Amino acid sequence: MSITNNYELYKVFYWAAKTGSLSQAAKALYITQPSVSHAIKQLEDSFGITLFYRTSRGVSLTQEGSLLYSYVEQSQIFIALAEEKMAALKNLDSGELRIGGSDSLFKHFLLPYLEEYHRKYPGIRLHLNHGTTPEVITFLKEGRIDLGVVRLPIVDPQLEVRESIQLQDCFVAGERYAELRDKTLSLPELMEYPVILFSRNSRARMTITELFQSYGHKLKPEIEVGSVDLLIEFARRGLGISYVTREFVSQELDNGSLFEIKLDVDIPPSHLGTMTMRNMPLTSAATRFLEMV
Amino acid sequence: MSITNNYELYKVFYWAAKTGSLSQAAKALYITQPSVSHAIKQLEDSFGITLFYRTSRGVSLTQEGSLLYSYVEQSQIFIALAEEKMAALKNLDSGELRIGGSDSLFKHFLLPYLEEYHRKYPGIRLHLNHGTTPEVITFLKEGRIDLGVVRLPIVDPQLEVRESIQLQDCFVAGERYAELRDKTLSLPELMEYPVILFSRNSRARMTITELFQSYGHKLKPEIEVGSVDLLIEFARRGLGISYVTREFVSQELDNGSLFEIKLDVDIPPSHLGTMTMRNMPLTSAATRFLEMV
DNA sequence: TGTTTGTTATAGACATGGTCTATATCTCCT
DNA sequence: AGGAGATATAGACCATGTCTATAACAAACA
Numbered sequence: 001m002s003i004t005n006n007y008e009l010y011k012v013f014y015w016a017a018k019t020g021s022l023s024q025a026a027k028a029l030y031i032t033q034p035s036v037s038h039a040i041k042q043l044e045d046s047f048g049i050t051l052f053y054r055t056s057r058g059v060s061l062t063q064e065g066s067l068l069y070s071y072v073e074q075s076q077i078f079i080a081l082a083e084e085k086m087a088a089l090k091n092l093d094s095g096e097l098r099i100g101g102s103d104s105l106f107k108h109f110l111l112p113y114l115e116e117y118h119r120k121y122p123g124i125r126l127h128l129n130h131g132t133t134p135e136v137i138t139f140l141k142e143g144r145i146d147l148g149v150v151r152l153p154i155v156d157p158q159l160e161v162r163e164s165i166q167l168q169d170c171f172v173a174g175e176r177y178a179e180l181r182d183k184t185l186s187l188p189e190l191m192e193y194p195v196i197l198f199s200r201n202s203r204a205r206m207t208i209t210e211l212f213q214s215y216g217h218k219l220k221p222e223i224e225v226g227s228v229d230l231l232i233e234f235a236r237r238g239l240g241i242s243y244v245t246r247e248f249v250s251q252e253l254d255n256g257s258l259f260e261i262k263l264d265v266d267i268p269p270s271h272l273g274t275m276t277m278r279n280m281p282l283t284s285a286a287t288r289f290l291e292m293v
Numbered sequence: 294m295s296i297t298n299n300y301e302l303y304k305v306f307y308w309a310a311k312t313g314s315l316s317q318a319a320k321a322l323y324i325t326q327p328s329v330s331h332a333i334k335q336l337e338d339s340f341g342i343t344l345f346y347r348t349s350r351g352v353s354l355t356q357e358g359s360l361l362y363s364y365v366e367q368s369q370i371f372i373a374l375a376e377e378k379m380a381a382l383k384n385l386d387s388g389e390l391r392i393g394g395s396d397s398l399f400k401h402f403l404l405p406y407l408e409e410y411h412r413k414y415p416g417i418r419l420h421l422n423h424g425t426t427p428e429v430i431t432f433l434k435e436g437r438i439d440l441g442v443v444r445l446p447i448v449d450p451q452l453e454v455r456e457s458i459q460l461q462d463c464f465v466a467g468e469r470y471a472e473l474r475d476k477t478l479s480l481p482e483l484m485e486y487p488v489i490l491f492s493r494n495s496r497a498r499m500t501i502t503e504l505f506q507s508y509g510h511k512l513k514p515e516i517e518v519g520s521v522d523l524l525i526e527f528a529r530r531g532l533g534i535s536y537v538t539r540e541f542v543s544q545e546l547d548n549g550s551l552f553e554i555k556l557d558v559d560i561p562p563s564h565l566g567t568m569t570m571r572n573m574p575l576t577s578a579a580t581r582f583l584e585m586v
Numbered sequence: 587t588g589t590t591t592g593t594t595a596t597a598g599a600c601a602t603g604g605t606c607t608a609t610a611t612c613t614c615c616t
Numbered sequence: 617a618g619g620a621g622a623t624a625t626a627g628a629c630c631a632t633g634t635c636t637a638t639a640a641c642a643a644a645c646a
Contacts, residue, residue, distance in 0.1 A: 007300040008633090010372065022594065035634055037594060047379045050574035056593045056642035063389070063576055064382050071375030075368040079303065082364030086340045089357050096356070281343035283356055301604090315623065328605055330623060349613035349622045 012039040013051065014076045017069045021058035088123070090284055097285040098127040100136035101149035102202070104228035108248040109165075109272060110149060113293055124285050133203050140277055146286040149293075151203040152271040160278040164293060168246045168269050169204055171195075171261040172253070176238025184262040187217050194222030194240035196231055207270060208243050215265065232258070245270075305332040306344065307369045310362045314351040381416070383577055390578040391420040393429035394442035395495070397521035401541040402458075402565060403442060406586055417578050426496050433570055439579040442586075444496040445564040453571040457586060461539045461562050462497055464488075464554040465546070469531025477555040480510050487515035487533030489524055500563060501536055508558065525551070538563075 015025035016036060026033040040059075044051050051065035061069055088094040097117075101110065106128055118126060129136075129145050136148040137156065154161050171190065173180060180193075191212075197219075198205050212219040222240050225231055232249055235242035236257050252258040274290060276282060282290070308318035309329060319326040333352075337344050344358035354362055381387040390410075394403065399421055411419060422429075422438050429441040430449065447454050464483065466473060473486075490512075491498050505512040515533050518524055525542055528535035529550050545551040567583060569575060575583070 007304050007372065010375075011300050023592085031633090032635060033594075034596080034636085037596090038633080041595090048383050049379060049577065053573055054594055058593065062574060064379070067378055067382070068375055071371045071378065075371035075375070078364045078368035078371070079300065082303075082361055082368070085360055085364065086342060086357070089360070090341050280346060281355060284342065316621080324604090325606060326623075327607085327625080330625085331604080334624090347623060349611095351622065 009039050009043040009046075010072050010075065012036055013043055013068070014072050016040055016052070016059060017061055017065065017072075020060060024058075092121040092285055092288060093123040095123070095283060095285045096125040096127060097283070097289055098129065098145040099147055099149060099289075100129045100131060100139045100145040102132065102136075103130045104245075104248065105149050105272070106130065108228070108245070110293075113289070117289055117292060121285070121288070132201060137275075140275065146283055147274050147276045147290065149272065149274050152273045154273065154275055158278055159275045161273050161275045162290065164272045164274060166269050166271050169208065169243060169267055170246045171241050171243055171263070172232075172235050172249055172258045173241045173261055174236040174238050174258055177241065180261055181259050184264055186264050187212060187215055190241070190261070190263065191217065191219065195219065196223040196225060196234050196240040196242040197221035198228070198231065198243070199224035199226050204243070204245065204270065208267070211265070211267060302332050302336045302339075303365050303368065305329055306336055306361070307365050309333055309345070309352060310354055310358065310365075313353060317351075385414045385578055385581060386416040388416070388576060388578045389418040389420060390576070390582055391422065391438040392440055392442060392582075393422045393424060393432045393438040395425065395429075396423045397538075397541060398442050398565070399423065401521070401538075403586075406582070410582055410585060414578070414581070425494060427494075430568075433568065439576055440567050440569045440583065442565065442567050445566045447566065447568055451571055452568045454566050454568045455583065457565045457567060459562050459564050462501065462536060462560055463539045464534050464536055464556070465525075465528050465542055465551040466534045466554055467529040467531050467551055470534065470554075473554055474552050477557055479557050480505060480508055483534070483554070483556065484510065484512065488512065489516040489518060489527050489533040489535040490514035491521070491524060491536075492517035492519050497536070497538065497563065501560070504558070504560060 012025060012029060012035075015028045016022055019025050019028060022036040022040065023033045026036045029036070040052060047064075047068075049064045050062055051068060052059040053062055085094070099110070106114075114126060114128075117124070127145075129139055131139065133150045133154070136145070136150055137154070137159070139145045140148050141158065149164075151167070152161065152163060173193075177193065197208070209219050223234060225234060228244065228248060231242040231244050232252060234240060235244070236252065241261060246253070246260065249258055253260060274293060276286070276290075305318060305322060305328075308321050309315055312318050312321060315329040315333065316326045319329045322329070333345060340357075340361075342357045343355055344361060345352040346355055378387070392403070399407075407419060407421075410417070420438075422432055424432060426443045426447070429438070429443055430447070430452070432438045433441050434451065442457075444460070445454065445456060466486075470486065490501070502512050516527060518527060521537065521541060524535040524537050525545060527533060528537070529545065534554060539546070539553065542551055546553060567586060569579070569583075
């Protein structure tokens with residue numbers, strides 16, 4: 001343990017030494033001169049060493065006082081830096097924000113938010129970790145990210161989930177299958193065409209597979225690809241019918257390079273949400289981001 | 294000024310982070326766990342930032358807490374070093390002692406004390422500054438030495454003088470003037486012989502010059518030398534009669550290589566003393582040395 | 587030389603706030 | 617289910633840090 005039981009004394013000492021005057025130190029510390037005088041005396045008594053020469057023009061350090069000052073000064077400098085840093089963190093002038101999610105969500109959903117956030121808080125360093133939903137959950141639990149953006153539902157008592165916008169998945173095709181443009185297909189009819197699915201174990205793929213299963217069908221994709229962009233590109237080139245999120249292909253639907261295939265069953269909408277660790281405090285940076293989304 | 298008005302909080306934070314437990318921090322700081330809990334909350338509130346994750350197994354730093362810790366740790370290390378240093382100074386395990394005086398006093402009077410002091414407190418660095426009495430006084434006033442050892446009297450209200458041992462100056466000669474061994478000389482008779490004096494404006498020389506003057510004589514030395522050793526050596530070789538301090542030639546008087554010349558007037562004894570600045574605190578090292586002398 | 591203006595030191599009153607005890611709450615582990 | 621051990625909360629108390637008032641002193645100044 002320490003000799004003095006009050007580190008405040010070092011602050012007073014620091015200012016007294018720095019200003020060379022107990023009165024000035026008192027001003028700087030917003031206390032009265034007798035308080036400073038008293039504090040210095042306490043410090044001196046605790047060491048049994050005189051730290052200042054007192055004159056009628058102020059105080060000056062003794063040999064020993066100078067030695068003490070050289071250490072205390074460093075200490076105070078670090079404290080000052082620490083407080084600066086904390087203030088910067090609070091003001092979102094610095095810090096970092098680590099987000100987990102899939103690449104497609106980053107690109108099609110989060111990008112505008114990320115841009116706005118970065119514009120508003122250029123001091124915050126953004127870290128994006130892509131992964132599947134279970135991977136993102138693992139990242140969260142390991143403390144490697146501050147928040148995750150995934151498709152719902154997520155059922156995990158350790159996680160706090162905030163529902164965000166709703167997405168509608170659908171099947172789309174390009175010019176090659178123009179004959180289907182105004183038709184309404186049943187699931188078996190659809191299955192006669194080559195279906196393109198996301199290759200990885202994504203929540204979207206699980207959803208559609210389960211939908212088919214609930215009607216007694218087994219959906220086998222003709223083609224599996226590794227990114228949403230490829231799903232879109234393959235459909236446009238007529239390689240098959242892709243299962244995509246409608247909101248992510250709005251541009252292609254508008255300009256006609258893709259069209260949605262109507263089905264005689266409803267594909268349930270999926271919800272997007274953010275998740276964070278329950279009972280774990282968030283950084284200011286993360287809190288602010290969640291407010292935006 | 295600082296954000297927090299109590300640097301104590303950093304100490305608590307430091308220990309909480311270091312031990313990873315509020316309870317353990319409380320033990321280390323000899324306070325109770327609720328106090329620590331309260332202190333941490335204060336710190337967090339002052340920043341508006343959560344610093345710890347609380348679990349039922351203790352606490353761990355948040356991202357921001359870690360950042361704060363990296364600064365606070367440095368600060369605390371410097372404080373610990375400072376307290377160590379102060380303790381060492383107090384124990385006389387380190388520090389320095391700066392003494393001013395004439396070379397002859399160092400050699401003939403102070404040497405045994407210095408040796409003992411150095412043996413007892415090997416951590417204290419000794420600085421010896423030689424000079425005449427007025428120079429030593431200047432050194433003192435400029436703060437370049439802690440204490441001076443000089444011949445008295447010294448009259449200076451700024452100085453605090455402690456009388457030490459008494460010295461007796463006298464004239465001595467060697468074999469060459471053996472005829473004077475049992476005689477008692479008057480001042481005019483002495484003046485017929487070549488007199489060797491210290492060249493510099495020393496107090497000893499002033500004293501003897503004034504003594505002659507008070508009897509209406511003007512003492513003109515045949516030879517002037519720059520050190521007490523030369524005064525002795527010249528007298529032994531028969532170059533003249535040296536005015537020296539009896540205590541400094543006791544060895545030569547004992548072995549007969551020099552003898553004292555008796556005079557029909559008394560040379561007033563001179564006192565040796567230590568002087569320090571009045572109203573200026575002394576270092577522990579200096580205080581201890583003064584106690585020894 | 588007395589006066590003013592600055593400094594630090596001292597004394598004593600007061601009230602802030604840090605610390606305590608007691609208790610609650612929660613998690614993990616047996 | 618219960619125990620052990622962690623942190624959080626509430627409220628009381630009193631230590632101590634701060635204040636006001638004043639003294640003492642030195643330097644600058646008129």
